[in-house]
Amino acid sequence: MARLRFPLIMAVALFLAGLALMAALKDRHYMLLSLVLLGAALLPVFLRLERRRLESRELVLLAVLSAIAAVSRIPFAALPSVKPVSAIIMLSAYVFGAEAGFIIGAVAALVSNIYFGQGPWTPWQMFAWGMAGLSTGWLRNSWWMRKRAGMLLFGFLWGFLFGWIMNIWYIISLPDAFSWGLVAAAYASSFYFDLAHAVSNVFFLAVLAGGWTSVLERFRRKYGLLKE
Amino acid sequence: MSSGFRAMHPAVALLYYAGLLLFAALLMHPLFLITELVGVMLLLLLQGQGKQLLRGLPFYLLMAGSVALLNPLFSHRGAHILFYLWDQPVTLEAVLYGLIMMLVLLTIFMVFLSYNYTVTTDKFMYAFAAAAPKTALLTLMAIRFIPLFQRRLHEITMIQRFRGIDVSKGSLRKRMRDGMTLMKVLLTWSLEEALQTGDSMKARGYGIRRRTTYSTFVLDRLDTTALLLLVISGLIPLILWMLGYGTFEIYPRMRPLVFGGGEALMYTSFCLFVLIPAGLEGKEIWLWRSSRRKAYPSATPELNGTRSMSSPSQ
Incomplete structure (x- = not known):
């Protein structure tokens, strides 16, 4: 059975992809296709994590940072969109790099939803927060990211981007109504939530930035973690 | 302590919820969607999740209802014009499509509500650990x-x-x-x-060689039977759907709903798939009632076939 596991998973994945394509072409029903594509987007980084020789220290570090990001969502549960999760993911990615940032973001979304309830939004949140980490990790050596203002601006931008990505799963269920009007209506209705997310990102980044990066940098140097 | 569908092997539960999501995302047929929605709500009630259902309902109705409302406002395709709103035609097709999408979203929300209750973290991890x-x-x-x-x-x-x-x-x-x-x-x-x-x-040697896994879940005869039944009753509607049965064409022009032999077979099999867990829960309730009615003659409890399992996480 164990020998057959990988081919079995591949077969099921291909079958699902086929069904999704069929639904998209036949009925213009893109829900399944969007999920298959999201899965494909999440796969490469996690595949690399599986393949790579990872020190147990590094694995534990990733788990701690994801858990802290997830825990920080709980005291703010009453305020929609105001949560330090994005800020913590971005700071971790800033210190530990793109790949670690993606994994921390995706795992934080998955784990915190065990407390908040899984739903069709889980893979989208995993993707959105993963990408927030990934992009911060990629740009961490650029001159403007090194500056405080550049990082705050980037956090502000991701507040909106996160909301826009989360709007896609909603818009995708109306393929026939798709028009710039619908997109504008959906994005206008989420504007205040996105703005709250963006402003809270700036706030949390401003408060956390100095202290957290130095703590994380120290741990990285002391234990020699996740060096390229 | 859990019983009924919650005490089944994780593979059964995962297959069931994956199948439900697949059907919700594939079948755009009102009859199938309503059946699935009612089936999942019945399962939720049998699992004692009525309160959770009521608590989440306003949010779900708001999300799904806005889809039903937005579609006719932004989509003007279709042949049957109902009335004009701000010089834009509101068509019967767009209203129907919006309603069907509302059903799809509601079904998906309900499936996840039941999933959150049934598939506990340890079961979810069991599926991915290997x-x-x-x-x-x-x-x-x-x-x-x-x-x-x-x-x-x-x-x-x-x-x-x-x-x-x-x-x-x-x-x-x-x-x-x-x-x-x-x-x-x-x-x-x-x-x-x-x-x-x-x-x-x-x-202690982590990372030296491949991690071994073990599982606390045992696949017994009832699990195998349920698994087989789910696979067979799930594949029949899927294959028939691929052959073109059970589709409801709205755009560009609404076609009347056909319900022939193929659809009848598909629907029967689909009902079986949706109702298997509810049947398992119902069996538990029935066994529990009949075991209470019988007064045990001796102090040693009688085996009555009720399935129960204390899951490791609790």
């Missing part, structure tokens, strides 16, 4: 850290209060700074301790 051991270990550790960190944060708050670091007193600026101090203490403490855990894992 396929992706590192990711599973990472996720499992993160899940385990959350209650620990909450406890630690509470402890830190109590201790730091004596130093005057208190999030409930002082100006807003001071409170925010104090909150961040608490988080920083939590971060340093947890990282330092977790890295020791990592070293101890290494000392």
